[in-house]
Amino acid sequence: MAHDPARTTNLINKGKIDPEFLRNKLKLKSLEAKHSLFEKYPHVEKFFAERGLDLSKIREHSAKIITTGALTGSLLLTPPTLAKNIPAVVNAVKSLAQLEGAQPGTPKQETLLSSLQQILPQKVGSLERTQEKTLEQVFSQVIGVNAKATLEGEHLNTTYGYIGAEQHLARYPGDSMAAHPKVPQSDEGMAPGLGAWGYFARSKAALTPDLDVDEKWYAVVQTLYLPDWAKRQPFLQNWYKYRKVLIVNTLNGNAVVADIADSGPAAWTGKQFGGSPEVMNYLGGPRYKKGPVIVFFVDDPKNQIPLGPVDYNKVDALGVTMTQA
């Protein structure tokens, strides 16, 4: 037989990297990067040591600076930022006034897109509180969902960012794509790992329709980068577990209510949110892999708002091109 058994075995194994192997390799690479920097620039190591800072944890430091208000120092260095915010506030107010005076019969999706265009900054990124408050009113009036950027004192690191396509999650032990519902085209398959909260049900028999829907319409947010994530456990984990969010595609106005079932994506992916194949399919179609969205918490204390598409307007927006990864 014309084959090489050893190589075949190797090729089969290469599909899956051993987690311990990966951890060790990354640790080694991290030490190398650290060594290279500090050997070339010893004053950098001294600088961080003197201030009790760790470059490995600089993201945490960044979050602390902002949330504790220690930002004052850097804001003083950036007066243009303040000036830049003024038009945004004015536009937001104008936009809301226009919304109230919108022509009867104007498609809601068109009204929403027009409002978004005026409220959102040109570049995808964090929003000002005034912008978020205006959006809350727009979403309530146009989409009909009561959604908040800050709910019960909790706020995501960013509410306006890029969403990326995620895979289906295993609903119960032994779940596989053979048994799992799929989207009609370009299905992403099933993630090798579990969601942030583990399986949705203990067994196939224990999978209720509600739990099935939880997986179908799930969202991913960067809980791991929340400044106080580690400190406020287990409260935050419980608070975020299956928390409903409203996701609005800012390019076409499509909106979906999803529940948070996983953490991520990593900061260095250029994305801030993730959506299940069903979420992504509804937001932008089967080829939609990445695009700008707004993500707000759904204020639904009585659990009356169902997960899934928010069909606030059946008229599609005109000629909107989807962003694809």
Added chain:
Amino acid sequence: MKLEIKIMSKLFFDHLIVLEEVELEIKKTASSREEREELWTLVDEIVNHKVLEKVLDKLPRAHHDEFLELFNKCPHDEQVIFGYLKGKTGQDNIEEILRGELKSISTDILKEIRPQDEVSTETKVSKR
């Protein structure tokens, strides 16, 4: 005017680095949230050190301390930090230069973590 603080956890260079293939390898490997986040943090450490080294390579030594102070005060503020870097390096396209140089981070990490069976040790020719 009342100052409003935007909550976020970002670093000034986040938009320059997209390591999607590394992310894919981690997703394929990690079986739990904790494991995945630990691996992400390790990549974050690599990125942070590499970026700082590349930035300092471009910046004259006389400005290093001032830059580090700025980075310490507002590590998230790309406008301020890139504004500073443009001024001190005299290169208006410093972001693009860094973006280009930082592309090697992905290749370096993937070379380390992917098994070496993609290329024949005899011929060094891809088997794919």
